[in-house]
Amino acid sequence: MPITENQSADTVLSIRDLNIALPKGADRALAVEDVSYEVKRGEIMCVVGESGSGKSMAANAVMGLLPKGVNATHGEILFEGQDLLALTEKQHRALRGLKIGMIFQEPMTALNPLMRVGAQIAEVFEAHGQFNPKERQARALELLIEVGIPQPEKAIRAYPFELSGGQRQRVMIAMALALEPILLIADEPTTALDVTTQAQILELIRDLQQRRGMSVMFITHDFGVVAEIANRVCVMRHGKIVELGDAKSVLENPQDAYTQALIAAIPSNAVPPHRETSQVAPLLEIKQLNKVFRSRGGFLKPSREVRALEDVSLTLARGETVGIVGESGSGKSTLGRCVVRLEHPDSGELLLDGVNLSQLKGDALRRERHRVQMIFQDPYASLNPRTKVGMAIAQGPIANGTPKAAALKQAGELLDMVGLGASAVERFPHEFSGGQRQRIGIARALALNPELIVADEAVSALDVSIQAQVLELLEELKQRLSLSLLFITHDLRVAAHICDRIVVMQHGRIVEQGSAEQIFLAPKEAYTQDLLKAIPGREAPVAATA
Amino acid sequence: MSFFARFAQNRGALVGLIILLLIIAMAILAPLLFPESPWRMVQRPFLPPLSQDGFPLGTDTMGRNVASGLMHGAWVSLLIGLVSTSVALLIGVPLGAIAGYYGGIIDDVLMRFTEFFQTIPNFALAIVLVAIMQPSITSIVLAIAIVSWPPVARLVRAEFMSLRNREYVEAARLVGQSNTTIILRQILPNTLSPIIVLASLMVATAILLESALSFLGLGDPNVMSWGYMIGAARTVIRQAWWLSFFPGVAILLTVLALNLVGEGLDDALNPKLSRER
Numbered sequence: 001m002p003i004t005e006n007q008s009a010d011t012v013l014s015i016r017d018l019n020i021a022l023p024k025g026a027d028r029a030l031a032v033e034d035v036s037y038e039v040k041r042g043e044i045m046c047v048v049g050e051s052g053s054g055k056s057m058a059a060n061a062v063m064g065l066l067p068k069g070v071n072a073t074h075g076e077i078l079f080e081g082q083d084l085l086a087l088t089e090k091q092h093r094a095l096r097g098l099k100i101g102m103i104f105q106e107p108m109t110a111l112n113p114l115m116r117v118g119a120q121i122a123e124v125f126e127a128h129g130q131f132n133p134k135e136r137q138a139r140a141l142e143l144l145i146e147v148g149i150p151q152p153e154k155a156i157r158a159y160p161f162e163l164s165g166g167q168r169q170r171v172m173i174a175m176a177l178a179l180e181p182i183l184l185i186a187d188e189p190t191t192a193l194d195v196t197t198q199a200q201i202l203e204l205i206r207d208l209q210q211r212r213g214m215s216v217m218f219i220t221h222d223f224g225v226v227a228e229i230a231n232r233v234c235v236m237r238h239g240k241i242v243e244l245g246d247a248k249s250v251l252e253n254p255q256d257a258y259t260q261a262l263i264a265a266i267p268s269n270a271v272p273p274h275r276e277t278s279q280v281a282p283l284l285e286i287k288q289l290n291k292v293f294r295s296r297g298g299f300l301k302p303s304r305e306v307r308a309l310e311d312v313s314l315t316l317a318r319g320e321t322v323g324i325v326g327e328s329g330s331g332k333s334t335l336g337r338c339v340v341r342l343e344h345p346d347s348g349e350l351l352l353d354g355v356n357l358s359q360l361k362g363d364a365l366r367r368e369r370h371r372v373q374m375i376f377q378d379p380y381a382s383l384n385p386r387t388k389v390g391m392a393i394a395q396g397p398i399a400n401g402t403p404k405a406a407a408l409k410q411a412g413e414l415l416d417m418v419g420l421g422a423s424a425v426e427r428f429p430h431e432f433s434g435g436q437r438q439r440i441g442i443a444r445a446l447a448l449n450p451e452l453i454v455a456d457e458a459v460s461a462l463d464v465s466i467q468a469q470v471l472e473l474l475e476e477l478k479q480r481l482s483l484s485l486l487f488i489t490h491d492l493r494v495a496a497h498i499c500d501r502i503v504v505m506q507h508g509r510i511v512e513q514g515s516a517e518q519i520f521l522a523p524k525e526a527y528t529q530d531l532l533k534a535i536p537g538r539e540a541p542v543a544a545t546a
Numbered sequence: 547m548s549f550f551a552r553f554a555q556n557r558g559a560l561v562g563l564i565i566l567l568l569i570i571a572m573a574i575l576a577p578l579l580f581p582e583s584p585w586r587m588v589q590r591p592f593l594p595p596l597s598q599d600g601f602p603l604g605t606d607t608m609g610r611n612v613a614s615g616l617m618h619g620a621w622v623s624l625l626i627g628l629v630s631t632s633v634a635l636l637i638g639v640p641l642g643a644i645a646g647y648y649g650g651i652i653d654d655v656l657m658r659f660t661e662f663f664q665t666i667p668n669f670a671l672a673i674v675l676v677a678i679m680q681p682s683i684t685s686i687v688l689a690i691a692i693v694s695w696p697p698v699a700r701l702v703r704a705e706f707m708s709l710r711n712r713e714y715v716e717a718a719r720l721v722g723q724s725n726t727t728i729i730l731r732q733i734l735p736n737t738l739s740p741i742i743v744l745a746s747l748m749v750a751t752a753i754l755l756e757s758a759l760s761f762l763g764l765g766d767p768n769v770m771s772w773g774y775m776i777g778a779a780r781t782v783i784r785q786a787w788w789l790s791f792f793p794g795v796a797i798l799l800t801v802l803a804l805n806l807v808g809e810g811l812d813d814a815l816n817p818k819l820s821r822e823r
Contacts, residue, residue: 342716369722382713386735396721428817
């Protein structure tokens with residue numbers, strides 16, 4: 001049954017009984033079915049859902065940016081009294097930017113790499129024929145100051161690649177705000193950003209919204225973000241609205257089972273449970289590890305050096321899960337890649353049960369490889385599209401001398417263990433969803449009976465509910481097979497969920513390490529405190545439900 | 547689903563395969579239908595098509611049977627196209643794979659070697675090679691292969707460079723697969739699509755290169771080829787269009803068929819496409 005609202009005078013955008021049809025052959029007929037919601041003046045409306053829920057479709061329809069072959073078949077979208085679905089492309093174009101602004105997820109690709117930031121903002125005015133070139137530059141500068149870019153006089157002449165991800169997103173916001181739109185549509189604007197940057201951008205959006213009295217339609221998959229920013233929430237699933245209401249009431253007292261599950265699936269951001277730390281001999285000892293990346297210099301071009309790891313030392317006990325957290329560029333992934341020896345550390349020792357892995361090369365390294373395995377981040381890129389799943393798992397044992405038939409049989413058993421069923425052996429990776437592929441990746445890592453598994457952002461690319469399932473699976477397998485895990489993540493909530501100990505990294509150095517409890521309850525370093533503070537929704541009631 | 551069934555789902559590929567089989571049939575049947583040498587002068591010259599029984603495509607400047615030449619020529623043109631492309635792939639794919647996979651100095655050395663061949667104009671090199679080795683089918687095939695492998699090497703190298711750091715390749719390295727296995731089992735299958743497309747175009751280029759060589763009188767003097775026929779008819783194209791038209795159409799159809807078949811092979815080998823349909 002569709003959930004509807006009464007329209008009132010201060011409604012900016014009103015979507016009524018919207019149906020959007022997908023082209024034939026898609027996994028369902030309607031991307032969005034009987035969707036009705038409103039965005040009121042001066043409020044932030046959050047549309048939440050997992051991937052494939054259709055949460056972005058309605059926003060695309062509002063902007064007139066529906067993909068080819070996808071059409072609104074029923075309903076209306078009222079904005080300032082006119083039905084947006086009835087507009088021609090030309091009328092829509094006049095509206096975009098002027099009345100409705102939009103920010104995208106990927107600030108890297110949303111900006112033209114060959115154009116200076118100032119010129120790109122000025123282009124927005126030019127497209128709507130406002131001001132002369134000089135005024136446009138002045139307005140661009142004002143906007144950059146307003147969105148809080150450091151050194152705006154310099155930034156206006158910078159190219160996008162010279163700015164950080166957060167700064168680029170600020171530029172995007174400046175462009176969206178240039179013409180003072182009434183409605184701002186933000187489609188996952190912070191998903192690609194680090195936690196601390198995300199917190200800043202969320203604050204900026206909330207701040208600008210209040211200062212300008214704008215309405216914001218904020219699309220996200222993250223209930224933590226919802227708790228931070230939303231006035232009202234619309235939860236979507238499979239193209240339908242499952243719950244619609246006040247942010248506070250939805251978060252504190254979700255009515256629908258799916259919303260409850262979603263909120264419960266957020267890795268707890270309450271204090272992690274106390275865990276016994278056993279004092280057994282360390283399985284992995286990392287001593288004074290260093291890694292410098294050098295770009296090859298050229299003619300008249302000096303070579304560049306990036307110190308990815310500086311004197312990193314840590315230990316990991318058998319059966320323990322150690323989390324490495326840090327923002328992008330902190331060197332956490334390089335550390336993981338050094339441990340599995342995909343990178344060659346410059347100096348330092350990597351002792352696995354007393355064997356120094358850091359100095360091994362060629363065949364000697366190949367013989368030791370089975371002891372440390374990795375679960376990769378991207379469930380789509382980590383499986384060879386032309387190799388059947390069974391073979392993908394069996395190729396490790398085969399390379400280590402197991403006969404093919406036995407290896408394939410074992411692959412079936414492993415697939416059963418990770419909950420996919422042995423019949424998956426004969427299928428190709430593209431027939432599986434992201435979460436299922438990540439299970440295949442786990443099965444592959446387990447195939448060689450490793451002593452240590454490095455999980456590099458293993459759940460970052462997954463939806464929250466899937467994320468919770470995969471974490472559960474990892475936890476269960478860890479207990480059953482007494483594995484040790486090095487868990488690399490940027491998400492402190494995930495780390496709290498699964499790790500016994502946490503190591504915080506910044507700029508290639510270890511800032512702080514300790515038990516998960518200690519890090520969360522009594523962080524010593526300022527940087528750790530910043531990271532914790534930046535977790536979206538931390539003070540919100542979300543914590544209580546988990 | 548069987549491989550052929552997947553292949554046959556692509557209509558174009560099926561049409562291409564039929565054309566190709568017809569051309570092959572032409573080549574095989576040539577000695578049966580036209581037992582006489584295609585070089586023999588059998589009628590008066592410049593006989594237009596369909597003007598006399600037994601000469602459906604007319605006769606050429608010297609009174610030789612065009613239909614006979616076309617059928618005998620099919621054999622040579624196909625042979626040269628396929629064999630020289632295979633040889634070029636045999637040189638180019640391994641070189642490109644090694645250069646792209648290992649990178650560094652190995653890449654530098656192999657690429658400078660490749661560039662050495664690329665700096666000399668293709669056709670000039672082919673002429674020199676054939677002239678040195680004496681014109682024969684073997685020397686022509688070799689010369690064409692030698693001038694056409696560098697683009698293969700460069701393409702394969704570029705594909706390998708972009709694929710070698712994919713996560714699934716890293717995963718294969720992690721489980722202890724040897725470099726050879728990774729190259730052959732992980733990366734090479736994923737470079738097949740562009741290689742197949744390039745190869746089908748290369749067969750076409752090879753047929754054309756052979757035509758050009760024959761045109762210059764560097765063809766094998768013992769065999770009739772489509773290239774020779776077009777070359778010989780060039781001077782009389784306004785008086786006798788059919789002399790260059792029929793061999794031209796034959797080359798066009800062959801190239802088209804090969805492209806269609808290549809595309810179909812690519813689709814059939816791609817697990818994603820074949821199951822979605």
